[in-house]
Amino acid sequence: MPAGKNAPRAARDARAKEAPELEQHAAPGSDEPLSAASSEDESGQLEKLLEDAKSEAELYKNEAARAKADFYNYRTRVERDRARDRTLAAEGAVDALIPVLDNLDRTLQAVPDKDSPLYKGVSMVQRQFFSALQNLGLEVIATDCPFDPSQHEAIVVADVEESSDDGRILEELHRGYKLGDKVLRAAQVKIGRKN
Numbered sequence: 498m499p500a501g502k503n504a505p506r507a508a509r510d511a512r513a514k515e516a517p518e519l520e521q522h523a524a525p526g527s528d529e530p531l532s533a534a535s536s537e538d539e540s541g542q543l544e545k546l547l548e549d550a551k552s553e554a555e556l557y558k559n560e561a562a563r564a565k566a567d568f569y570n571y572r573t574r575v576e577r578d579r580a581r582d583r584t585l586a587a588e589g590a591v592d593a594l595i596p597v598l599d600n601l602d603r604t605l606q607a608v609p610d611k612d613s614p615l616y617k618g619v620s621m622v623q624r625q626f627f628s629a630l631q632n633l634g635l636e637v638i639a640t641d642c643p644f645d646p647s648q649h650e651a652i653v654v655a656d657v658e659e660s661s662d663d664g665r666i667l668e669e670l671h672r673g674y675k676l677g678d679k680v681l682r683a684a685q686v687k688i689g690r691k692n
Contacts, residue, residue: 638673657689
């Protein structure tokens, strides 16, 4: 081989031996190796890209958390509104059907023979009807407790001897009903009063 052809290669090898601290990677499409300064620039750019990617990931993470919280609030609001709408719809129906329940109760009170087929049949219908109203959320207002003006209506006041009966409900005159927390009809009661 002629010595002239190997001269550029020998010069490159000599330069590489003289500067071992420089990287020996050549730039694409070039026979010359990269310098140390361009290598530092490249690592600085990579670090900047990494920091940008981290800050962008943090931004997306915060946006995802915000979207998740918004969806949770939306779902809670929809469930609350749906429950309120169900209650309002049930309230209208139950309010219209309470007089029918009252009439069934009056019919049962009017039948003298509690063993008659009429009493048993009406009693069965009354229980089934009341159970259907309970499934809609109807509750009977308790009267075996102290008088509560928000749930009871005092129709009769009777004098009592015992101080423990003062302000207590002595008798339920007309049953009261509520739907959830709303009183549909206050219980009409007789209460005691100590003189």
